Amino acid sequence: MRGEVLHYDEDQGFGFITGADGNRYTFARENLRRETSMAKGTLVEFQPGGGKARDVFSVREQTADPAADAAPSQSTSTPEAPKPQHFGRFAENESAAAxxxxxxxxxxxxxxxxxxxxxxxxxxxxxxxxxxxxxxxxxxxxxxxxxxxxxxxxxxxxxxxxxxxxxxxxxxxxxxxxxxxxxxxxxxxxxxxxxxxxxxxxxxxxxxxxxxxxxxxxxxxxxxxxxxxx
Structure with missing residues (x-):
């Protein structure tokens, strides 16, 4: 499932993810596929179960081109940064609600x-x-x-x-x-x-x-x- 990091405490190794289904899931450092920064708003993929997120990884890491570092870029143009996606109730709250x-x-x-x-x-x-x-x-x-x-x-x-x-x-x-x-x-x-x-x-x-x-x-x-x- 795709989701978005709501909060992650690097010191405690504990945080929250809001999933595309609108529910919130907890995750810990040991649930990360690899040790990486999980700043608020990071787009991730994870396996939900019992209110917890497992096998969490950043979508940007998953979609990165492995050959990008092996060969020089053929274009000098700067790729457009992906627009952040938001899910669940907290995404609705981020809109300009009255x-x-x-x-x-x-x-x-x-x-x-x-x-x-x-x-x-x-x-x-x-x-x-x-x-x-x-x-x-x-x-x-x-x-x-x-x-x-x-x-x-x-x-x-x-x-x-x-x-x-x-x-x-x-x-x-x-x-x-x-x-x-x-x-x-x-x-x-x-x-x-x-x-x-x-x-x-x-x-x-x-x-x-x-x-x-x-x-x-x-x-x-x-x-x-x-x-x-x-």
């Missing part, structure tokens, strides 16, 4: 619905929460209006409860994914999202985490989110 509050909310419902990988900056978190709350109020208002017209408010406001319940069920996965990515942005494990299972206290802890600013350096969950000043 960073407005509404844009974060919309991408949370569309592109990041099942996304529990990567990082989410503080603005993304609160932009999603803002428009999620507005949407819930609008849906609740519509339900109250219909229940009032059907004279249900004196008993069980079934339409209001039903509409709000469906909205909550539809948005629970992107909301969990957002919290996991927010924890990743702070360099914390996403499993801390399970603190929500602790009544009141756990939710308050995660709310405090959501107030912290982005850590301005790349970590094991990806590069610094777009739009963050380092």
């Amino acid at each position: 960073t407005g509050l509404w844009d974060y909310f919309w991408r949370g419902l569309i592109e990041n619905y099942f996304n529990f990988a990567g990082r989410a900056r503080r603005k993304e978190y609160w932009g999603y929460c803002l428009f999620w709350t507005i949407a819930l109020l609008v849906i609740g208002g519509i339900g109250v209006f219909i229940d009032d017209a059907m004279a249900n408010l004196d008993e069980l406001p079934a339409v209001t409860v039903g509409l709000c319940g469906l909205f909550l069920l539809a948005t629970v996965l992107p909301w969990l994914g957002l919290n996991v990515r927010r924890l990743h942005d702070l360099g914390l494990t996403g499993w801390l999202v399970l603190l929500f299972l602790i009544p009141t206290f756990g939710g308050l802890i995660l709310l405090v985490f959501a107030l912290f600013p982005t850590r301005g350096r790349e970590n094991q969950w990806g590069p610094v989110p777009a739009g963050v000043r380092i």
Whole structure:
């Protein structure tokens, strides 16, 4: 499989590759076909398996002409350098994605619905929460209006409860994914999202985490989110 090096620590001999399938793979020095520099952005080929990349080698090394060093070049023109290729979610983040509050909310419902990988900056978190709350109020208002017209408010406001319940069920996965990515942005494990299972206290802890600013350096969950000043 072809992929791109996201990060490689020469001292520790450990790094990450994002594959053409959009998944991230770990690799170590012993997984390299030959000892070579693996700078960020290096295009590589590798064998995926169990979340790890094996038999990793640089595409440039593989495609180099073996006869180039044996015979002098017949042309004096300089070959055009290959354009870098990018794969996966982090490649999408490198494009000029909008960073407005509404844009974060919309991408949370569309592109990041099942996304529990990567990082989410503080603005993304609160932009999603803002428009999620507005949407819930609008849906609740519509339900109250219909229940009032059907004279249900004196008993069980079934339409209001039903509409709000469906909205909550539809948005629970992107909301969990957002919290996991927010924890990743702070360099914390996403499993801390399970603190929500602790009544009141756990939710308050995660709310405090959501107030912290982005850590301005790349970590094991990806590069610094777009739009963050380092």
